[in-house]
Amino acid sequence: MNHIEWASQFDDRGAGIDAGSHSAEDLGMDEFTTQITLEPDQHQVDLGYHYPIAYFPILGYMWGYVRRSLDQAPVAGAFITTSLGQEAETNGEGYWDIGEAYAEREFSMTVSDWGYNDLTADSLMIDEDDVVQLDFNLRSPVFRASNNAISLLLYREDDTYTHNMTIFNFSQ
DSSP: OOHHHHHTTSOTTOTTTTOSSSBTTTTTOTTEESSTTOOOOOSBOOSSOOEEGGGSOOEEEEEEEEEETTTOOBOTTOEEEETTSOEEEOOTTSEEEEEEEEOSSOEEEEEEOTTSOOEEEEEEOOOTTOEEEOOEEEOOOEEEEOSSOEEEEOOSTTOOOOOOOOOOOOOO
C-alpha cells in the first residue's frame, strides 16, 4: 500500500484526528487543539502537538439579566458559569456580563443562587464579535406543609413526586 492509498482510508480532517487510544476528555486534552480551525480535541484524542485553545481566543460579548420568575424582581448575587470556565455574578439590578466570552465554541451556561432552582441552558454558541443578550428567570421550589404530609410543587408538566415521611423533634 503506497502513502496515497494509506491516507485515503481516513477522512479529510487528517490521519491524526481521533487516532489516539483514549478519550480527549479523560486525558484532559479537550481544552487543546491540533487543528488550524481551533476545534477542541473531542472523542478519541488526536495525535500531534496540542495547542492550548486559550492562546487563540475568538471572542464575543454576553450580557443579560437574572430575574425571579414569580414577579420579575432582579436577583442580586446569582452566579453565572459556563462549561468553558467563564463566570459572572449579578449586581443589584440582576445584570451580569462576560466581556470576553469565548465564541465559535458550543457551551452550556448555568445560573444558580441560594433559594432558587439552578437553570442550565445547553448547546449555546455565539459568533465572533457578537453581542448577545441572555436573560434568565429563576424559580424557587414551593413547599406546602400540612399535618399529614409535605408536598413539593414541580414546574414541569406531568411531574409529580409524593413521599410520606415522619418528622421527629428529639430533645437533648
